[in-house]
Amino acid sequence: MKTIFVDGYNVVNSWPNLKQDKGVSFEGSRQLLIDILHNYGVFKECKIVLVFDAHKVAGSIEKEEQINKNISVVFTKSGETADSYIEKKVNELGRKHEIVVVTSDNLEQQTIFQRGATRMASIEFYNEILKVEKSIKSRAEKNENKQRNSISDNIDDNTARLLEEIRRSK
Template structure:
C-alpha cells in the first residue's frame, strides 16, 4: 500500500479552492482537505498521513486521529510538519512506497534522499482533481446502471397500451 504524507498547511496555501476557504476559516479549509483526502485515499487504496503544524502552540502535544485510511496528525510544540514527515519517512522510506506532498524544495530533497517520491502541492492538486473526476464518472455510471425502470420489466405490448392510456388523459 502506498503511503502518502501531506504537509497540510502547505497544501491549503497552494490549492486555490482551499486558500479561498482559509481566508474565512482555517478550520473549514482543514475540514475540506480532510474530506478530499478521505475520498482520494478510499478511491486509490492509499494510506494518507495528513500532517498539520502545531509547533507554535504553547504546550501542544502530538495528536493523531485515524479515519479510515487517513491519519490526521497535529505535531507537538516545537515540531514542524516537515520534521515529523522526515522522521517517519526516515523510518519507513525504503521498505514501503512513500510519496511526500509539499512544495518546500528543501523538504523535497531531504525526503527524496530517504527513499520517498516527492510531489509538489500543485501536482497533487491535479492528481486529486483527476481522482474526484473519476469518482464522479463512476458514481454516474453506477446510478445509470442501477436504475429500475418499468420499461425494463414489462413487455413491449403492455408498455404500448400504458402509453396510449397516458396520452388519452
Template sequence: MRNIFIDGYNVINSWPVLKKTKDYSFESARQHLIELLINYASFKEYRIFIVFDAQKVVGSIEKEEKVSDHVTIVFTKEGQTADAYIEKTVNNIGRRNEVFVVTSDRLEQQLVFQRGAVRMSSMEFYNEVKSIKKGISNKIQVNYSDEKHTLEDQIDKNILDKLEKIRRSH
C-alpha cells in the same frame, strides 16, 4: 500499499480552492482537505497521513487520529514542524515501503528524496486529486445513468399488465 505524507498547511496554502476557504476559516479549509483526501485515498487504496504542525501551540502534544481506513490526521507537538515530523517518520519507514511526500517546500523535498521517498509538489498532487475526483464523478454518472429510473423499468411485466388492465377498466 503506497503511503503518502502531506504537509497539510502547505497544501492548504497552495490549492486554489482551499486558499479561498482558509481566508475565512482555517478549520473549514482543513475539513475540506480531509474530505477530498478520504475520497481520493479510498478510491486509490493509498494510506495517507495529513500532518498539521502545532509548533506554535503552547502545550500541544503529538496527536494522531484515524479518520477513515485510509486517512490519518497528525497534529505535531509544540515546537515540531510538519516537515520535522515527516522527515523523522519517513526516515523510520526507510526504503521498505513506497512513500510519497507532498509539499512545495524545496528543502523538505530534497531531504525526503535522500531518505528514499518520492517527492511531489502540492500543485502536482492537486492536479492528481482533481483528476481522480473527476474520474469518480464520471463513474458515478455512468452507473447512475445505466440504472432503471421509470416505474415501468422497475416493475415485473405481469404486474405492469395487471395495473394497465385496472387503469383501463376505470
C-alpha cells in the same frame, strides 16, 4: 499499499480553493482538505497521513486521529514542524514501502529523496486531485444511468405484453 504524507498547511496555502477558504476559517479549510483527501484515498486505495504543524502552539502534544482506514490526521507536538514529523516517519518506513510526500518545501524535498520516498509538489498533487475528482464524478454518473430501472426490467415478457395491451385499449 502506497502511503502519502501530506504537509497540511503547505497544501492549504498553495491550493486555490483552500487558500480562499482559509481567509474565512482555517478549521473549514482543514476539514475541506480532509474530505478531499478521503475521497482520493478511497478511490486510489492508498493510505494518507495529513500532518499539521503545531510547533508554535505552546504546550501542544502530538495528536493523531484516525478518520478511517484510508486517512489519519496528525497535529505535531509543540516545537515540531510537519516537515520534521514527516521526515521521522519516512525514515522509519524507509525503503520498505512506497511513500510519497506532498510538499512544496525545497529542503524537505531533498531530504525525502535521500530517504527513499518520492515527492510531489503541492500544486502537482492538486492537479492529480482534480483528475481523480473528475473520474469519480464520471463513474458516479455512469452508475446513476445504469441504476435507472424501467418496469420492463422487472417483469416477464408476457406481463409486459398484457400491460401494453391495457395501456393501448384506453
